[in-house]
Amino acid sequence: MSEQELKALRVRIDSLDEKVLELISERARCAQEVARVKMASLAEGEVPVFYRPEREAQVLKRVMERNRGPLGNEEMARLFREIMSSCLALEQPLKVAYLGPEGTFTQAAAMKHFGHAVISKPMAAIDEVFREVAAGAVNFGVVPVENSTEGAVNHTLDSFLEHDMVICGEVELRIHHHLLVGENTKTDSISRIYSHAQSLAQCRKWLDAHYPNVERVAVSSNAEAAKRVKGEWNSAAIAGDMAAGLYGLTRLAEKIEDRPDNSTRFLMIGSQEVPPTGDDKTSIIVSMSNKPGALHELLVPFHDNGIDLTRIETRPSRSGKWTYVFFIDFIGHHRDPLVKGVLEKISQEAVALKVLGSYPKAVL
Numbered sequence: 001m002s003e004q005e006l007k008a009l010r011v012r013i014d015s016l017d018e019k020v021l022e023l024i025s026e027r028a029r030c031a032q033e034v035a036r037v038k039m040a041s042l043a044e045g046e047v048p049v050f051y052r053p054e055r056e057a058q059v060l061k062r063v064m065e066r067n068r069g070p071l072g073n074e075e076m077a078r079l080f081r082e083i084m085s086s087c088l089a090l091e092q093p094l095k096v097a098y099l100g101p102e103g104t105f106t107q108a109a110a111m112k113h114f115g116h117a118v119i120s121k122p123m124a125a126i127d128e129v130f131r132e133v134a135a136g137a138v139n140f141g142v143v144p145v146e147n148s149t150e151g152a153v154n155h156t157l158d159s160f161l162e163h164d165m166v167i168c169g170e171v172e173l174r175i176h177h178h179l180l181v182g183e184n185t186k187t188d189s190i191s192r193i194y195s196h197a198q199s200l201a202q203c204r205k206w207l208d209a210h211y212p213n214v215e216r217v218a219v220s221s222n223a224e225a226a227k228r229v230k231g232e233w234n235s236a237a238i239a240g241d242m243a244a245g246l247y248g249l250t251r252l253a254e255k256i257e258d259r260p261d262n263s264t265r266f267l268m269i270g271s272q273e274v275p276p277t278g279d280d281k282t283s284i285i286v287s288m289s290n291k292p293g294a295l296h297e298l299l300v301p302f303h304d305n306g307i308d309l310t311r312i313e314t315r316p317s318r319s320g321k322w323t324y325v326f327f328i329d330f331i332g333h334h335r336d337p338l339v340k341g342v343l344e345k346i347s348q349e350a351v352a353l354k355v356l357g358s359y360p361k362a363v364l
């Protein structure tokens with residue numbers, strides 16, 4: 001390509017950027033207007049709700065439906081995700097607590113869902129994320145709930161039994177693990193590998209094959225594992241890209257997870273109910289009396305009404321020995337008439353039923 005052609009294309013890009021800039025600014029001014037209207041229409045004593053997850057899901061879906069390339073749908077939605085995040089921050093910057101420390105996959109999930117224009121706060125444990133939201137110190141919390149290789153994150157499920165929380169969103173993240181070392185690590189003398197227990201489990205076969213005799217040490221998070229390795233010469237960590245970058249570690253081996261489709265699902269928790277979008281999921285907790293056929297009784301109304309269950313998990317109820325609660329996720333919103341009917345039917349049979357929330361199905 002000649003210099004001349006290159007120059008002409010760059011002039012065109014500059015002129016397009018000016019238009020994009022003007023359009024983004026116009027969009028941001030519109031969001032400011034939205035904030036003004038929201039404030040003006042408040043009833044006495046009512047608190048304004050600036051963040052509208054159902055509207056954001058709709059915006060992203062529209063972008064994906066209308067996108068004609070060459071950028072892929074996910075890439076385009078990611079860009080709009082950030083534009084919306086910045087527009088919302090003009091109305092009110094969201095405060096989001098997540099399972100920390102900095103560099104965890106939960107932080108990556110929070111950024112994927114809310115964008116980068118939020119005030120984020122790392123917490124040391126899942127339970128602390130719940131408490132921070134309950135205390136009103138942040139608008140939302142982000143916690144892992146299940147992994148495609150290792151199953152449920154029990155701490156999260158148990159925290160739902162102890163706190164009154166509303167689930168207002170979900171996000172899924174492909175999880176790639178790397179074996180990371182620091183600049184002082186003697187790579188042929190590694191005697192210890194740190195990671196979170198879930199991550200060690202997700203890489204079990206790889207570790208058995210490559211480091212069968214090395215001690216596996218479970219620590220509170222992958223980011224914590226990365227942090228420890230930095231100061232030691234005989235250890236390595238299993239963690240992801242964010243932690244590697246944050247602690248300046250190098251990858252001795254990449255993508256070592258046993259299953260290539262290894263993914264984790266995260267939940268956004270808060271206190272705000274989300275209206276229906278037409279493409280929603282609902283999460284409930286049910287406890288049934290300990291009698292034969294109780295689980296069957298619980299599932300029949302879903303089957304009879306053609307409601308698609310996406311997940312069912314059992315946990316000890318913590319209120320009596322050998323009694324259990326069921327965590328159930330299904331397609332639909334608790335305000336849909338069909339779903340309402342099913343929930344009414346279940347509550348007649350159940351000892352207790354709690355709707356944890358209805359929220360838009362993950363778009364990104």
Ligand SMILES: C=C(O[C@@H]1C=C(C(=O)O)C=C[C@H]1O)C(=O)O
Pocket residue numbers: 030031034050051052053055056059083084085087088091
């Ligand atoms: C602009 C609004 O407020 C926020 C910002 C949005 C946006 O930038 O598109 C969408 C939903 C809200 O989280 C709105 O409610 O429409």
